[in-house]
Amino acid sequence: MASATEQRETDQVHEIGHEEYDPIGTAILIGIYFLILVLLWLFMYFVEFLGNGPTVVGALLTVVGLA
Amino acid sequence: MEVTRMSSTAGQTYLDQFPAEAKVIKAAFWSSFMALAIGGLLGLVQALHRTDVLRFIDSADYYTVLTAHGVLLAITFTIFFLVGIFTWAVTTSLDRGVVDIRFTWAWYIMMVVGTILVGVSILGGVVDAIPTNADVLFTFYAPLQAHPAFYVGLVLFVVGSWLAGADWFRTWWAWRKENPDERIPLPTFMALTTTLFWYLCTLGVALSILVFLLPWSLGIVDSVNPLLTRTLFWYFGHAVVYFWLMPAYMMWYIMLPKLSGGKLFSDPLARVVFVLFLLLSTPVGIHHQYLDPGIAEGYKFIAMTNTMFLLLPSLLTAFTVVASMEHGARQRGGTGYLGWLKALPWRDPVFTGMALAGLMFAAAGFSGMINAGMNINYLVHNTWWVVGHFHLTVGTAVALTFMAAAYWFIPQVTGKELWSRRLALGQVLVWFVGMTFMSNAMHRSGLFGMPRRTAEPQYQGFDFEPAVGTVGEINAQVALGAVLLTVALAMFLLNMVMTSFNDDSDSLPANTYAGTLSGPEDSPAVLDNLKLWTAIAVVLVIVGYTLPLASIVDSGGLFGPDIGGFQLAIETDPALVLESVREVMP
Numbered sequence: 322m323a324s325a326t327e328q329r330e331t332d333q334v335h336e337i338g339h340e341e342y343d344p345i346g347t348a349i350l351i352g353i354y355f356l357i358l359v360l361l362w363l364f365m366y367f368v369e370f371l372g373n374g375p376t377v378v379g380a381l382l383t384v385v386g387l388a
Numbered sequence: 389m390e391v392t393r394m395s396s397t398a399g400q401t402y403l404d405q406f407p408a409e410a411k412v413i414k415a416a417f418w419s420s421f422m423a424l425a426i427g428g429l430l431g432l433v434q435a436l437h438r439t440d441v442l443r444f445i446d447s448a449d450y451y452t453v454l455t456a457h458g459v460l461l462a463i464t465f466t467i468f469f470l471v472g473i474f475t476w477a478v479t480t481s482l483d484r485g486v487v488d489i490r491f492t493w494a495w496y497i498m499m500v501v502g503t504i505l506v507g508v509s510i511l512g513g514v515v516d517a518i519p520t521n522a523d524v525l526f527t528f529y530a531p532l533q534a535h536p537a538f539y540v541g542l543v544l545f546v547v548g549s550w551l552a553g554a555d556w557f558r559t560w561w562a563w564r565k566e567n568p569d570e571r572i573p574l575p576t577f578m579a580l581t582t583t584l585f586w587y588l589c590t591l592g593v594a595l596s597i598l599v600f601l602l603p604w605s606l607g608i609v610d611s612v613n614p615l616l617t618r619t620l621f622w623y624f625g626h627a628v629v630y631f632w633l634m635p636a637y638m639m640w641y642i643m644l645p646k647l648s649g650g651k652l653f654s655d656p657l658a659r660v661v662f663v664l665f666l667l668l669s670t671p672v673g674i675h676h677q678y679l680d681p682g683i684a685e686g687y688k689f690i691a692m693t694n695t696m697f698l699l700l701p702s703l704l705t706a707f708t709v710v711a712s713m714e715h716g717a718r719q720r721g722g723t724g725y726l727g728w729l730k731a732l733p734w735r736d737p738v739f740t741g742m743a744l745a746g747l748m749f750a751a752a753g754f755s756g757m758i759n760a761g762m763n764i765n766y767l768v769h770n771t772w773w774v775v776g777h778f779h780l781t782v783g784t785a786v787a788l789t790f791m792a793a794a795y796w797f798i799p800q801v802t803g804k805e806l807w808s809r810r811l812a813l814g815q816v817l818v819w820f821v822g823m824t825f826m827s828n829a830m831h832r833s834g835l836f837g838m839p840r841r842t843a844e845p846q847y848q849g850f851d852f853e854p855a856v857g858t859v860g861e862i863n864a865q866v867a868l869g870a871v872l873l874t875v876a877l878a879m880f881l882l883n884m885v886m887t888s889f890n891d892d893s894d895s896l897p898a899n900t901y902a903g904t905l906s907g908p909e910d911s912p913a914v915l916d917n918l919k920l921w922t923a924i925a926v927v928l929v930i931v932g933y934t935l936p937l938a939s940i941v942d943s944g945g946l947f948g949p950d951i952g953g954f955q956l957a958i959e960t961d962p963a964l965v966l967e968s969v970r971e972v973m974p
């Protein structure tokens with residue numbers, strides 16, 4: 322039970338070298354992560370600007386006389 | 389190509405290979421666990437107090453508790469574990485012991501003495517018999533002032549960590565004499581680059597303590613420039629974040645691939661990542677001060693730009709580590725675009741703990757980007773959002789990785805089998821679930837402006853309607869999360885204690901770390917030129933900090949515009965404090 326390392330060695334069904342390995346699953350996962358980040362950023366727009374008055378931009382608009 | 393150099397000693401645990409070093413590492417781990425136990429329990433006290441579920445301390449004492457929680461967890465727990473892991477990494481990967489074990493014990497004992505001084509001076513805030521007070525929180529900048537013993541303890545602790553770094557460098561120099569033409573083994577490379585930026589950033593706090601805070605607390609000078617001590621703190625305060633994180637990164641790079649049944653995808657990429665951290669960890673500290681008056685926006689903008697660059701090594705890490713796990717899963721027979729995920733060893737608590745910690749770190753990546761943006765930072769600054777963020781980073785990415793690592797390391801350094809793997813697996817899951825509740829609720833409450841570092845944020849007796857959910861629901865989630873986290877903590881400690889009572893075992897796995905698919909011979913030798921990278925790091929710090937520091941000193945004076953500060957060094961009557969608070973509150 323403790324010999325997790327030994328278990329793992331027997332678990333290995335084949336060896337994959339550097340040339341034949343193509344981390345496609347990793348690319349997909351990272352892609353999904355980026356997608357989530359983009360969606361959260363879009364969501365942040367609503368939290369930051371629609372819930373409250375604009376903060377930094379607000380000051381700028383006042384300065385240039387737009388607000 | 390083959391980096392698993394320890395195959396020569398297959399079947400040997402770390403204890404078999406380095407019995408003397410194993411003792412120091414074990415001591416460092418236990419110091420770390422003790423800090424975790426006390427600090428974690430205080431976290432529960434805070435969570436229940438703030439949410440008004442259970443209040444048994446005086447609200448004036450809340451800051452004593454909060455200081456102890458911050459210092460014990462963010463400084464003591466993390467750094468003691470780090471020195472243990474790095475000592476393991478250097479000796480294991482160089483395949484030689486430290487130069488002089490007495491020196492190793494000396495820095496460890498120095499760190500312990502420092503911790504005791506700091507701990508006792510904080511404890512004085514609630515124990516009348518101890519005449520000290522240090523309710524200055526783990527950020528300890530002026531105008532808050534602590535008893536001198538607090539600062540002296542911090543200095544001892546930090547100098548102890550410097551000597552630990554010197555120990556690793558000495559060991560590496562001794563190895564280099566015997567192996568003049570070899571590349572630095574990856575784990576040692578990681579420990580050394582981390583130590584270098586630690587030296588660079590701790591110079592800031594050392595300066596702040598020795599020149600300003602300690603003399604001020606001793607009454608030698610009677611005023612300081614608070615903005616200067618703040619800036620010097622944050623000069624260190626961001627880099628320390630990476631100091632906590634680097635041992636966790638090391639575990640993800642050199643243990644996770646092995647646990648997954650594969651190899652590290654790229655040794656060169658790992659070296660690039662650690663070099664980037666050496667270069668960029670320090671000249672970003674001003675991103676903690678976006679809201680500080682007295683620092684021009686331009687300097688803040690430079691800090692923001694550096695911070696965004698700092699996302700790069702973390703994204704590289706995400707890619708390399710996940711690709712290494714995928715490699716392992718495919719070698720174990722995993723197939724499909726995402727089906728390989730099922731082939732990972734999810735029943736292994738060491739693997740699962742580290743993988744869940746990495747997942748939480750990915751979530752923290754988002755809230756970190758929000759913190760880093762100058763304008764959006766205004767929205768979340770000093771709210772519970774920030775606390776939610778760093779319980780994902782240091783509180784989980786680091787803490788959970790360390791706990792999971794302990795399930796592998798404690799058997800390695802004691803020669804005893806882990807008491808219960810099932811309890812360990814349950815433990816990492818409970819921590820993950822508990823932190824999901826607590827941290828998510830903290831983030832949300834921050835969005836509607838709930839402040840951090842507040843004993844009684846009541847939100848009662850007036851109309852308050854957040855966009856989504858209610859304050860009561862948020863509080864319930866925080867309290868529930870905190871209870872789950874404390875249960876997980878107890879499960880962890882129980883397993884560690886019972887393991888140390890176990891009989892010696894001779895069926896333990898050998899002391900190894902992951903091999904690499906693409907080894908150091910594929911990377912340019914210049915990556916190992918530590919002098920070059922240190923020089924560039926120093927230049928970046930000079931560029932990033934000279935002008936802001938000069939303008940702070942210029943406008944506020946080296947010792948400040950006569951700032952007496954809040955003398956928390958001596959006992960104040962809590963009744964007085966509360967009275968003064970009530971004066972400003974209706």
Ligand code: HEM
Nearest residue numbers: 428431432435458461462525782783787840841842870873
């Ligand atoms: C049992 C688990 C934990 C619980 C229940 C917990 C709870 C809390 C709570 C409620 C706060 C906010 C207090 C406030 O803003 O008023 C806090 C702050 C903090 N926690 Fe934790 N925490 C836990 C574990 C950790 C861990 C593992 C770390 C780091 C390794 C950590 C580091 C911190 C730090 C640095 C602060 C900020 C202190 C300050 O504002 O000065 N916590 N914690």
Ligand SMILES: [Cu+2]
Nearest residue numbers: 625626629676
């Ligand atoms: Cu930072």
